[in-house]
Amino acid sequence: NWEELEEYEDDERERIEELLEAISLTGKAEQVREEIAELLELAENARAVQNTGTEAKLHHLRKILRDKGFFDRPDQRLLVFTEFRDTLDYLTEQLEKWGFNVGCIHGSMKPGSRDEPGSRLFVEQQFREGAIQVLVATEAAGEGINLQCCHILFNYDIPWNPNRLEQRMGRIHRYGQRKDCLIFNFVATNTIEGRVLDRLLRKLQEIRDALDDDAVFNVIGEILPSAHIERVLRDYYAGSLGDDDLEERLLKNVDEKHFRDICQTALEGLATKKLNLDLLNERRARAQERRVIPETIARFLKESAQDADLSLKPVRNRDHTFDPGRTPQSLKKYEFDEDWQFPDLALRYPRLSTDRQTADDNNLEWLHPGHPLFEALRRFAFDAGQDAFAKGACFYSLTHEVPSRLDFYQARIVDGLGKIIHERLFTVELSEDNPPILRGPSVLGDMTPANVPEQLPPVADLAEDSGWVQQNVLIPFVDEVRKERVAEVERISEHVEISLTEVLHRIDLEIGRANEDVENKIIGAEGRLAKAERRHEDAFARRARRQEELEQQRSMTLQGVRRLASVLVLPHPDREASDVRRLRPHPETEMTAMRVVMEHEKALGRQVKDVHKKNLGYDITSRDPISGELRLIEIKGLANPTGSILLTPNERRVAEDRRDCFWLYVVTNCATDPELQEPIKDPARFPWHEVTEVQHYWLDVESLTHE
Structure with a gap:
């Protein structure tokens, strides 16, 4: 059964197919002798063709190249x-003779590293990096791997299973591919099977052109299931179907109407889903706001790599x-950690970039959170x-009037x-006379390092307010994650x-x-019935197992709560100096400016969020609900x-890193x-x-208004 064969691993499937090819379908000795004689004749003809040194498909391959x-x-x-x-x-040998660097992937190879x-x-x-120019592969490369660095594909042999054909194309024709893909299919049209296959591919292309949609190749399995092809070919080789019958049975449903109906059904299915565009736009804006930018990763990479003895040479x-x-x-030692979940x-x-666009455009390794090297450096740091x-x-702060302590959890x-x-x-700020305040972890970016004083202020020994942390930090954290998680699991569970x-x-x-075939005493029906019943049991058990897993995913517990470090914050000794005092922001003036700007943005219909207490390097986010533009x-x-x-240093750094969406709003006459x-x-x-003594940066308003 072809469907069962498809479920095997690539190497096992190749081995079984080779065994099946060697099996004779006849049980009579005379017929076996006739088959042997015919095969010997065919082998002799094959050797004669090989000795001529020309092979039609190879000739066409070289001509196209x-x-x-x-x-x-x-x-x-x-x-x-x-x-x-x-x-x-054979192809590997020939391509190497033509001067190419050739690699190959087949089912007998282990995944490795x-x-x-x-x-x-x-x-x-090696293929991605360009050390190999031509990759020759069996179905082992048809699934699971990403080869979009290449956009030219030759199907030297065409599989009858349409899903395999789609998987092959999917290796290069996938999201992120920046070039038009060229796909060449070699078909021997001097056989009935070849002619039917040629007709099938041509009809698919015609339908694709009519619908203007490459998804035609993604849904071919719905029109031509592999089990249907198996039955038709089996009947043909058994003599139950003639040449015309074969073509009619295989191609009768391959038309524009059937493909259009399938695409329409998919669209209708999407239309019935609960699609919250406001939520999607909000999540997109949130992701844009929170994304770890290339500059941040590059800074971390350079600073941590030096301590880890990792050599990094910047590319000019x-x-x-x-x-x-x-x-x-x-760094290698971290891959042996029990909680290491990365390759x-x-x-x-190879050469790597922290900028995804640069990596994609130049076929480089993209370094980002989740990449093994980044994660190892993070653990090392x-x-x-x-x-x-x-x-x-200890740090100095220009805005603090009294000492405080920052606890990092x-x-x-x-x-x-x-x-x-x-x-x-999480960062919690404690002071002697004020309640705790939740700060953003980047709050230190607005301060300057200082030496620890010999006489510590009383706040340094202030007890943790664990009740406040529980009520104002941890419980909201759990509630936020639970809300998102439950909604996500519900969607998955429904699907x-x-x-x-x-x-x-x-x-x-x-x-x-199968039951009907058993009653009609059809040969092999009992075996098909038993297999179908086993598959039913497996599917039922799989559904129950998946439901149990989803239920466990709904369950959440808070773990690993600990205070990592504490930082003493002191008022900057130069905060009262004349050249610093005139630049220092006044709280009432700043709040007036905040009110004016937020009212202005809301009047424009934008969605505004106050984040000034999080120390992110900006005070508010403003999003256009229609275009999704984020400021x-x-x-x-x-x-x-x-x-x-x-x-502040943090504001300046964010302004430099987020030039695409960072804005400065100045309110005068407050x-x-x-x-x-x-x-x-x-x-x-x-x-x-630069104000060197406090490491801040200033500019006259006139410089902004008369650029």
């Missing part, structure tokens, strides 16, 4: 699929791009800082399966129920047909019509008649002056 200028483009990569291991070896020569992942990485004329050296043991680290990584965390630190939420679903860092119920319904129909707005207020404004000046996008482009 020559016509497309492939021989003169060593940077161009090519993927060749074949059904057979022998053909793979990118550092293990002879493994699939190693070959795949390409921002945030590095050539890394050999991965040191100080093993490579012994040496965290471990290296433990002594410093235990000792604590870590907490995580784990589901019923033991998986960490969220981990967060699982619909899909597995449909699977069970199809198997029920199959059992019914990160830093607000400055002046009591008079003119004057100078001050940026003491009498507040007036909002013209908003400034990308204020980092102006020549800010």
Whole structure:
């Protein structure tokens, strides 16, 4: 049964197919002798063809490569699929003779790693990096791997299973592919099977052109299930169908109407779903606001790599791009941690970039949170800082009038399966005469490092307010994550129920047909019935198991709550100096400016959120609900019509990093008649002056209004 065969691993499937090809369907000795004689004759003919040194498909392959200028483009990569291991070896040999660097992937190769020569992942990485120009593969490369660095594919042999054909195309034709894909299908049209296959591919292309939709190739399995093809071919080879019958049975449903109906059904299904566009836009804006930007990752990479003995050579004329050296043991050791959930680290990584666009455009390794190298560096930096965390630190603040203490907490939420679903860092500010305040972890970016004084202020020994932390930090954290998690699990649960119920319904129909065949004493019906019943039991058990897993995912517990470090915050000794005092923001003026700007943005119909207490480097976020445009707005207020404004180090850094969406809004005359000046996008482009003694930056308002 072809459907069952498809469920095997690639190497096992290839082995079974080779065994099946060697089996004779006849049981009579005379017929076996006739088959042997015929096969010997065919083998002799094959040797004669091979001795001529010409093979039609190989000739056409070389001609196409020559016509497309492939021989003169060593940077161009090519993927060749074949059904057979022998053909793979043959093609590899021929392509190497033509001067190409060739690699291959087949079912007998183990997955391995990118550092293990002879493994699939190693070959795949070599192909991505350009060390291999041509990759020849059997179905082992048809599933699961991403080869969108290549956009030219040859199907040297065409599989009858349409799902395999779609999987092959999906290796290069997927989200993120930036080039038009060229796919060449080699079909021998001098056989009835070849002619039917050629007709099928041509009809698919005609339908694709009519619908203007590449999804035609994604839903071919709905029109031509592999089981249907199996039955038709079996009847044809048994002599029950003639040539015309074969073509009619296989192609009768392959028309524009059937494909259009399937696409329409899919669209109707989407239309009935609860699609909350406001929620989607909000999540998109939130993701844009919170994303870890390339500049931040690059700074962390350079600072942590030096301590970890990881060599990094910046690439000239390409921002945030590095050539890394050999991965040191100080990082490799983390892949043995029990909670390590990432691939093993490579012994040496190719050129990498912290900017995704740069990585995609230049076929580089993209370094980001979740990448093994980044995660190892993060763990290394965290471990290296433990002594410093235990000792604590001291900082000066320009806005503080009395000493305070910042306590940094870590907490995580784990589901019923033991998986960490969220981990967060919290900062709580304590002072002697005021209630605790929840701050953003980046609050230190607005301060300057200081030496710990010999005489510590009383706040340094102030007891933790665990009740306040529980009520105002941890419980809201759990509630926030639970709300999102429950909604997500409900959506998944609904989908699982619909899909597995449909699977069970199809198997029920199959059992019914098999029962009828058993009653009619059809040969093999009892075996099909038994298999269908087993599949029904498996699907039923799978549904129950999945429902249990989803129920466990709804369960959440708070774990790992601990105070990581404490920081003493002292008023800056120069805060009363004349050149600093005139720049220092006044709380009442700042709040007036905040009110004016928020009213202005809301009047424009934008969705506004006050985040000034989170120390993110800006005061509010403003989002257009229609376009989704996000503004990160830093607000400055002046009591008079003119004057100078001050940026903290954190505000300046965010302004430089988020030039695409960072805005500066200045409100003058806050003491009498507040007036909002013209908003400034990308204020980092102006020549800010550094106040060296407090490490802040100032600029006259006139410089902004007369650019």
